[in-house]
Amino acid sequence: MTIWLIIVASGVVTYGVRLSVLVFVHHSALPRIARDALRFVTPAVLSAIILPAVLYIGADQHFSAGPGNERLVAAIVAAGVAWLAKNVWLTIGIGMAALWLLQWVG
Amino acid sequence: MATAGLTGATAVRPRGRRAGSRRTLERNRQLDTLNTDTRRAEFLAGLRAQLPLLLGVAPFGMAYGAYAVKTGLSAGVAQAMSAIIFGGASQFVATRLIADGVPGAVIVLTVLLVNSRHALYSASLAPHTEHLPARWRWLLAYLLTDEAYATAITRYRRGDAAPQGHWFFFGSALTLWATWQVTTGIGVFVGAAVPDSWSLDFALPLTFLALLMPALRHRPALAAAGMAGLVAVVGFGWPYGTGLLAAAFAGMASGMALDRALTTDGDAEPGAAP
Secondary structure, eight states, X not given: XXXXXXXXXXXXXXXXXXXXXXXXXXGGGSOHHXXXXXXTHHHXXXXXXXXXXXXEETTTTEEOOSTTOHHHHHHHHHHHHHHHHOOHHHXXXXXXHHHHHHHHHO | OTTHHHHHSOOOOOOHHXXXXXXXXHHHHHHHHHHHHHHHHXXXXXXXXXXXXXXXXXXXXXXXXXXXXXTTOOHHHHHHHHHHTOOHHHHHHHHHHHHTTOOHXXXXXXXXXXXXXXXXXXXXXXXXXXXXXXXXXXXXXXXXXXXXXXXXXXXXXXXXXXXXXXXXXXXXXXXXXHHXXXXXXXXXXXXXXXXXXXXXXXXXXXXXXXXXXXXXXXXXXXXXXXXXXXXXXXXXXXGGGHHHHHHHHHHHHHHHHHHHHHHXXXXXXXXXXX
């Protein structure tokens, strides 16, 4: 019973966060500075998800920023593809292929 | 899309039997057909935009399901958590804390902390959904995740008015939701079917990279991404996603600061929104 209560309460608070500005608070009611800052949510959050996923590797999640980091090298290749081609599938395809190749060679 | 302007028009509803001339009715019928076509097209485009992310999400869902039953949760609880909380990282954390016998209130507050970044997504998408009826916004909020946000905001930022963009959002978010529920079930009942050595988890950062790179041509967005990335790497070991949260705020502040500095110098870049 307690576990169910924990899960339902966790679901309610999570839903509350997701509802916050979409339903409860009107976007135009936010202060100007908040609305200005919100324009940069996308680059900030995407970059904050990508970089640790590329730089902390292995089962022990150790930091590695050298050429021995296969994920880093593959991500740099993929970034170049994304910059030039602006194509999601091509970026993933070449990025995954680069990672597999490096893992196979190394 | 050539029909985008037309389909955005609101059909004139005849009030009473007399008001609807044959011409108006015919025009409404055409608009309804176009709207339906556009909705389907947007929904399917959203579904397609989510597909690359599924490469990474599917193994993650299986890993969660397998982990949840391994730590002692019943199959029903493990599966219900995916429907009720619907947030991968927070489900892993909650599962571990339940197994550790941590007090319930602490677990709920931890889940709140891990998922608090969704408030930024909610606020970022709000201007694009405020014209929608409340039932739509309640539905889309339930389905809001990192992956749904990244794809939906990319659609909204494409530049056209996207009058049916919520169907894209819905198509993308629902695709992820369904995948998460099914893969949780596979993980619970079968186990993690994809070996780690395939590195499919790498598909997630790769997809986000593909969505991020085009935005970086805009210098303030580049500053936001650079600062956020730096703080996220420094704060990687911080508990319960606080590093990611700090990174998001630091990045947003940097982007805004540079944007304002450039604007004050009379060097404003047109189309300031990344």
